[in-house]
Amino acid sequence: VKAGARHAVGRLAEFPQGRIRLVDVDGRSIGIANAGDTVYAVLNVCPHELAPVCEGALGGTMLPSTQGDADYGLEGRILRCPWHGYEYDLADGGRAAFTSFRGRVRLFDVTVEDGTVFVDVPRRRVRDT
Amino acid sequence: VIDCDVHCAPASLDALAPYLDPYWLEYARNAGVQLHGLANAYPPVARTAPVPAAVEALEPAVLGRADVEHVILTCPALFEVHRNPYYAAALATAVNEWLRHEWLDRDERLRASIAVSVSAPDLAVEEIERLAGDERFVQVLLPVRAEAPYGNRRYHELLRAAARHGLVVGVHAWGGIGAAALPGGKVHSYLEDYLGNHVTVQSQLLSLVSEGLFVEIPDLRVCLLECGFAWLPALLWRFDKDWKGLWPEIPWVTEPPSSYVRRHVRATTSPAPLAADSDESRAFLELLDAELLVYASDYPNVHGVDPETIETLLGDAAPAVLADNARSLYRRLASVVP
Numbered sequence: 164v165k166a167g168a169r170h171a172v173g174r175l176a177e178f179p180q181g182r183i184r185l186v187d188v189d190g191r192s193i194g195i196a197n198a199g200d201t202v203y204a205v206l207n208v209c210p211h212e213l214a215p216v217c218e219g220a221l222g223g224t225m226l227p228s229t230q231g232d233a234d235y236g237l238e239g240r241i242l243r244c245p246w247h248g249y250e251y252d253l254a255d256g257g258r259a260a261f262t263s264f265r266g267r268v269r270l271f272d273v274t275v276e277d278g279t280v281f282v283d284v285p286r287r288r289v290r291d292t
Numbered sequence: 293v294i295d296c297d298v299h300c301a302p303a304s305l306d307a308l309a310p311y312l313d314p315y316w317l318e319y320a321r322n323a324g325v326q327l328h329g330l331a332n333a334y335p336p337v338a339r340t341a342p343v344p345a346a347v348e349a350l351e352p353a354v355l356g357r358a359d360v361e362h363v364i365l366t367c368p369a370l371f372e373v374h375r376n377p378y379y380a381a382a383l384a385t386a387v388n389e390w391l392r393h394e395w396l397d398r399d400e401r402l403r404a405s406i407a408v409s410v411s412a413p414d415l416a417v418e419e420i421e422r423l424a425g426d427e428r429f430v431q432v433l434l435p436v437r438a439e440a441p442y443g444n445r446r447y448h449e450l451l452r453a454a455a456r457h458g459l460v461v462g463v464h465a466w467g468g469i470g471a472a473a474l475p476g477g478k479v480h481s482y483l484e485d486y487l488g489n490h491v492t493v494q495s496q497l498l499s500l501v502s503e504g505l506f507v508e509i510p511d512l513r514v515c516l517l518e519c520g521f522a523w524l525p526a527l528l529w530r531f532d533k534d535w536k537g538l539w540p541e542i543p544w545v546t547e548p549p550s551s552y553v554r555r556h557v558r559a560t561t562s563p564a565p566l567a568a569d570s571d572e573s574r575a576f577l578e579l580l581d582a583e584l585l586v587y588a589s590d591y592p593n594v595h596g597v598d599p600e601t602i603e604t605l606l607g608d609a610a611p612a613v614l615a616d617n618a619r620s621l622y623r624r625l626a627s628v629v630p
Contacts, residue, residue, distance in 0.1 A: 224540050224543075225540040225541075225543035226543060227543050227544065227546045228543055228544060229504070229507070229508065229544050230503065230504050230508070230544050234543070244537075247536075247537040248537035248538060248540075249536065249537050250540065259536075261539060261543070261546065262535070262536045262539055263532070263536065263547070263548045264536045
């Protein structure tokens with residue numbers, strides 16, 4: 164595979180639904196999250212403290228609610244960082260969900276063709292020096 | 293100047309006799325139960341006058357100041373009797389009637405805190421309802437040391453009743469007998485007992501915010517009385533930081549915890565961890581945000597700063613701390629009292 168292009172990262176069947184699995188694309192660690200109806204590609208860096216965010220769990224989260232309501236939702240689209248528990252909503256551009264933290268995880272475009280998962284990863288900018 | 297914490301207490305049970313049911317008067321005398329005046333909360337050598345037992349004792353130190361607009365009385369006489377919730381409720385009624393007749397009726401600048409039986413929150417609600425019509429009561433007085441943190445469900449109706457009537461919930465240093473001075477447990481030195489107020493109050497604040505009381509009761513206002521304020525910047529910074537990762541545990545808290553504190557909570561200036569006039573004091577006050585403070589002399593105790601020192605330290609921000617912040621916190625102060 165070449166940088167700055169579509170990269171085939173594997174067969175869809177190799178990415179179990181509800182899980183996130185790490186692949187290497189052009190030297191970058193990227194998590195492929197199979198959320199069932201959508202596949203996300205996430206740069207494995209947490210915007211908070213640069214943790215390997217994709218080693219965290221893919222799941223849902225508590226929705227803002229009053230005490231006793233116990234309202235759970237956004238199943239399958241929340242990525243939870245293993246270091247500090249920051250949660251990112253992959254269906255909302257990777258924004259941190261329901262907190263004052265303004266960071267977001269970096270997402271790449273994903274396409275699935277004939278059962279193969281492709282990720283669009285821009286070419287890395289290289290300094291001239 | 294609005295002085296948000298001035299103590300008073302009946303000199304003895306006899307002073308409450310006209311207002312206390314004979315059953316409970318007999319109970320107290322037979323059981324040898326004493327009132328708690330807070331005079332005994334400070335060692336004999338402490339710089340403190342006796343707790344005022346009559347309005348004359350507030351002259352000249354408190355009411356003698358020409359610029360005093362209001363003085364909010366706190367009577368801690370119940371703080372040691374909460375073990376018997378029924379006696380505490382009867383005593384609360386007696387204390388409140390004593391406050392009305394022997395204090396509020398004698399000087400129109402005086403306002404008072406409603407004493408309640410904290411171990412019987414339902415009876416506390418009844419007492420709040422009974423007195424809510426008297427606009428001179430501006431606060432409900434709770435001891436900082438309680439049987440459970442005030443965010444606990446058992447206190448929700450009490451807090452709701454206070455908010456419903458525009459009464460501030462005053463959480464005051466010291467507490468009920470049997471309640472530990474420190475969240476970690478009981479201690480045996482006066483030093484720990486005294487400093488424990490500054491520590492325990494932090495657990496009360498954590499509890500009120502985390503249990504979502506300020507979301508559930510948008511009109512709830514809390515004043516932390518005689519519990520210090522130097523700990524606020526460190527606690528609020530850490531509270532906000534850890535909330536960012538742990539909020540799913542308390543999903544009803546949808547804003548950073550410090551924003552609720554800024555909207556709903558104030559702390560009195562006494563005791564103050566401030567040197568009279570120093571660069572360190574100024575730097576600290578900048579870190580804290582003086583918007584969180586309301587002035588209190590804490591009379592007769594001497595561990596705060598006087599209004600003149602506040603003016604020196606805060607300059608333009610002094611009027612807010614000396615009166616304006618209290619005026620917006622205690623909305624009942626704006627009521628016209630006949």
